[in-house]
Amino acid sequence: MIILTLEEYREEIKLKLTGYILEIELDDETIDKIIASALREMQRYLSSTSLLTLPFSKCIDLSNVTDPSDNPVKISSISRVYRAHGFVSDEGSSNPSAAMDPMYVSQW
Numbered sequence: 001m002i003i004l005t006l007e008e009y010r011e012e013i014k015l016k017l018t019g020y021i022l023e024i025e026l027d028d029e030t031i032d033k034i035i036a037s038a039l040r041e042m043q044r045y046l047s048s049t050s051l052l053t054l055p056f057s058k059c060i061d062l063s064n065v066t067d068p069s070d071n072p073v074k075i076s077s078i079s080r081v082y083r084a085h086g087f088v089s090d091e092g093s094s095n096p097s098a099a100m101d102p103m104y105v106s107q108w
Helices: 006-018 028-043
Strands: 087-089 098-100
Touching: 006 028
Parallel strands: none
Antiparallel strands: 087 098
């Protein structure tokens, strides 16, 4: 992934808008503000996926969640919730009360 500086972004935008044939009527400061606004808008959609294990409760409070290094974690969405321990099932086992793996069962 190539990371550009603000000046490189500005020059890229000028090239795309004018092809260096036309004269652009916006000054560099205005283009910089537009770039900053676009990056702020895009930042809402950037996230990383992580797996968190939280203690059981009837209502899961995510307001003060921290990672293993005690840094606060901002949670934007939850895709799945799994049981932390297996549960009893007689499906596909010779032992009628065998504990099932929650990750395996989630595929059903």
